[in-house]
Amino acid sequence: MFRSLRSAATAFVFILTLATVYALQAQSPAAPTNIPASGTIVLHAAHIFDVEHGTLVSPGEVLVRGNRIVEAGSSVAHPGGATVIDLGAATLMPGLIDVHVHLFLHLGAEDLQTVVESVPERTILAEIAAREDLMAGFTAERDMGTEGAGSADSAVRNAIDSGLIPGPRMSVSGNAISILGGHEDAIHFNPAEHISSNATYANNAGELVSVIRQQLKEGADFIKIYQTGADHFADGKFTTPYQYTEAELEAAVQETARVGKRVGVHCTGEPGALYAAQAGVASIDHADQLSPETMRIMREKQIYAVPTFAISEYFAAHADSPSVIEHERAMLAFHAAEFRKQLAAGVPMAVGSDVGPFPHGTQAREFELMVKYGMAAADVLRASLLNSARLLGRQDVIGQLKPGFYADVIAVPGDPLQDISVLQRVSFVMKNGIVYRK
Numbered sequence: 486m487f488r489s490l491r492s493a494a495t496a497f498v499f500i501l502t503l504a505t506v507y508a509l510q511a512q513s514p515a516a517p518t519n520i521p522a523s524g525t526i527v528l529h530a531a532h533i534f535d536v537e538h539g540t541l542v543s544p545g546e547v548l549v550r551g552n553r554i555v556e557a558g559s560s561v562a563h564p565g566g567a568t569v570i571d572l573g574a575a576t577l578m579p580g581l582i583d584v585h586v587h588l589f590l591h592l593g594a595e596d597l598q599t600v601v602e603s604v605p606e607r608t609i610l611a612e613i614a615a616r617e618d619l620m621a622g623f624t625a626e627r628d629m630g631t632e633g634a635g636s637a638d639s640a641v642r643n644a645i646d647s648g649l650i651p652g653p654r655m656s657v658s659g660n661a662i663s664i665l666g667g668h669e670d671a672i673h674f675n676p677a678e679h680i681s682s683n684a685t686y687a688n689n690a691g692e693l694v695s696v697i698r699q700q701l702k703e704g705a706d707f708i709k710i711y712q713t714g715a716d717h718f719a720d721g722k723f724t725t726p727y728q729y730t731e732a733e734l735e736a737a738v739q740e741t742a743r744v745g746k747r748v749g750v751h752c753t754g755e756p757g758a759l760y761a762a763q764a765g766v767a768s769i770d771h772a773d774q775l776s777p778e779t780m781r782i783m784r785e786k787q788i789y790a791v792p793t794f795a796i797s798e799y800f801a802a803h804a805d806s807p808s809v810i811e812h813e814r815a816m817l818a819f820h821a822a823e824f825r826k827q828l829a830a831g832v833p834m835a836v837g838s839d840v841g842p843f844p845h846g847t848q849a850r851e852f853e854l855m856v857k858y859g860m861a862a863a864d865v866l867r868a869s870l871l872n873s874a875r876l877l878g879r880q881d882v883i884g885q886l887k888p889g890f891y892a893d894v895i896a897v898p899g900d901p902l903q904d905i906s907v908l909q910r911v912s913f914v915m916k917n918g919i920v921y922r923k
C-alpha cells in the first residue's frame with residue numbers, strides 16, 4: 486500500500502512536471518495556437534473546395550469538434566460557445582498529402598549527408614523538416630526511407646502522434662531495402678573505404694522476408710524497396726537494370742500483406758516496373774518509363790504511379806555543370822512525354838515530390854508540374870487527396886472535408902482550379918483540430 490501511494494505521488498509530480506513543460510512549449514513561437522483540441526470551432530471563408538466533384542462552393546464553412554469534422558459545406562451549424570475563425574477571401578480545403586518525402590534528407594548531396602551526419606543529428610533535422618512540411622499545408626505524408634538512419638523515423642512519427650512535436654501524420658518505412666552493389670549502395674565511393682549503404686541489404690526472397698520482418702518489428706508502416714538503378718539516359722533512350730525478379734518481389738509483397746501492409750518501390754523503368762506491377766506493389770514511384778503492359782496492369786490493379794517531377798526539376802536547375810543540366814532537362818522532358826502516355830492509358834496517379842534533397846515546405850511545386858505536364862488541376866487535386874489517402878490506407882479519415890474525417894484543414898488564397906500555384910501559399914493550417922498556422 487505504502488509503495489503504491491509513493492508511486493502515485495511520484496506519478497503526480499511527474500505529471501506536474503510534464504504540465505510545466507507543455508505550458509512552456511505553448512509560449513514558444515514554435516508551439517501551435519493555443520486552442521484546445523476538445524473545443525468547437527467554426528471555420529468560415531469565401532470558398533470551400535469539394536474534392537470529389539472538383540468544384541468550388543461559396544461561401545465555405547467547416548464545423549470542427551475536438552479532432553474531427555462535424556459538418557462541412559456552404560454553411561454549417563454555429564453552436565453556442567464555438568470559436569469562429571474567419572479566413573476572409575480564402576478557400577478552405579483538405580490538408581495536403583505528399584506520398585513521397587524524405588524527412589531525413591535536407592538540401593545538399595544526399596550521399597555525403599548520410600556519411601557525415603550522425604543519426605541523432607539527422608533525427609533532429611527530421612523533426613524540423615516535419616514542422617516545415619506541416620506549416621506548408623501537408624498534414625499527411627509517406628516517408629520513403631530514412632537513407633541510412635534505420636528506424637529513427639518511427640520515433641519521429643510517434644513524437645508527432647503523441648503531440649510532442651508538430652508535423653504531418655506520418656507513414657514510415659524505416660530504411661529502404663536494396664541489393665548489394667545496387668541503388669543507394671555508395672557505389673561511387675572507393676570500395677576499400679566501406680562506406681555504408683543508405684539501404685538495408687536483401688539479395689534474395691529469403692533475405693527480403695527477414696529484412697521486412699525486422700523493419701516491421703522496428704515500427705515500419707509500409708515497406709520501401711529499390712527496384713531499379715543505376716539509370717542510364719542517352720540519345721533519348723532510357724535504360725535501368727532491375728534489382729529484384731517478379732518472384733522475389735512477390736515474396737516481399739506477400740510477407741508485407743500478411744500483416745495488412747504494403748510495398749512501395751523506387752522504380753524508374755522497365756523491365757523492373759513490369760515485375761513490380763505483376764508482383765502487386767502499391768505504388769511505382771518515379772515511373773519515368775512504363776511499358777504498355779505495365780500500364781495495363783497498373784490500371785487493372787489500381788497501382789499508383791508517383792511521378793516526383795519536383796525533384797527532377799530541382800536537380801535540373803541546380804546541377805553543377807552545363808552538361809549535367811542539359812542531361813537532367815532532357816530526362817525531365819522524356820518523363821513528361823511518358824507521363825502523358827500514362828495519363829492516356831488510365832494509370833492511376835498519386836502525388837509525391839521526393840522532397841528532402843530540395844527544401845522542405847516547398848514541395849507544393851509538384852502540383853504545378855503535374856498540371857504543366859498535362860493533367861487537369863481537378864484531377865491533380867483528386868490524385869493528391871483521394872488517391873494519396875487510399876495509398877496510405879486512410880481514405881476514410883483524411884483527404885476530404887466530410888463528417889467524421891480528421892479535422893485536417895488548410896486555406897489557400899484563391900481558386901486552386903484556376904491557379905494551382907496557390908497551394909504554395911497556404912495561409913492557414915489545422916491538423917487534428919489544432920490550429921498550427923493562422
Ligand SMILES: [Zn+2]
Binds near residue numbers: 585629839
Ligand atoms: Zn525518394
